[in-house]
Amino acid sequence: MTSSSRTSSRAGAVLFDRDGTLVVDVVRNGDPARVVLMPGAREAVAAVRRAGLAVGAVTNQSAVGEGALTRERVDAVNRRVDELVGRLDFWAVCPHAASEGCGCRKPAPGLVLTAADALGVEPGDCVVIGDIGSDVVAARAAGARSVLVPTAVTLQEEIDDADVVAADIRRAVDLAVAHLTGRGVRPVVGPASADTAGRGLVPDGLASTAPPAGGAA
Numbered sequence: 001m002t003s004s005s006r007t008s009s010r011a012g013a014v015l016f017d018r019d020g021t022l023v024v025d026v027v028r029n030g031d032p033a034r035v036v037l038m039p040g041a042r043e044a045v046a047a048v049r050r051a052g053l054a055v056g057a058v059t060n061q062s063a064v065g066e067g068a069l070t071r072e073r074v075d076a077v078n079r080r081v082d083e084l085v086g087r088l089d090f091w092a093v094c095p096h097a098a099s100e101g102c103g104c105r106k107p108a109p110g111l112v113l114t115a116a117d118a119l120g121v122e123p124g125d126c127v128v129i130g131d132i133g134s135d136v137v138a139a140r141a142a143g144a145r146s147v148l149v150p151t152a153v154t155l156q157e158e159i160d161d162a163d164v165v166a167a168d169i170r171r172a173v174d175l176a177v178a179h180l181t182g183r184g185v186r187p188v189v190g191p192a193s194a195d196t197a198g199r200g201l202v203p204d205g206l207a208s209t210a211p212p213a214g215g216a217a
Helices: 041-050 071-085 110-119 133-142 156-163 169-179
Strands: 003-004 012-015 053-062 091-095 126-130 143-147 164-166 206-208
Touching: 012 110, 012 169, 041 053, 041 071, 041 169, 053 071, 053 110, 053 133, 071 091, 091 110, 110 126, 110 133, 126 133, 126 169, 133 143, 133 156, 143 169, 164 169
Parallel strands: 012 053, 012 126, 053 091, 126 143, 143 164
Antiparallel strands: 003 091, 164 206
């Protein structure tokens, strides 16, 4: 399930989804030459490091379980990501097909729990940044926080269900770092404005979907 580079005992960790968050999503990609970073990914990872937090990845790679890719090819792609953004502290990889019903494939919490344990932090001291609902649900199930960064494949209901939504990965990291370092950021709640993909985001790119005081949970 996991691939480790080194562990940490830092105060918190930011855990990135890989495809669609750190790198452009290329379906069943086993070729490191096809890895392209998402805009702002390198700067986002660097910001996590500057804050003194651990940085890891939590990624479903069902193509391994389906026989379309080998684990070696997945690891080669992950090494290329490390080359482009700097070596991550930990890679948690689920190689199982969706039909296997494992406990690590997001939206199950296994990858997040394993990454937190390997990095020496509590799940509650982790923030998962991803682009689809399974990233949010996995974080929630593990007791971690999450920030959703929508892309063209993100469903509106996934945006509506997210705890926090950011317009891009850099803004997502700003919020995660502020939360984990105790500086805090007041989420902006208000009418959404549409971005170029037609997804609802508030003007500064951050939104809280938490109910108002006294509202239903």
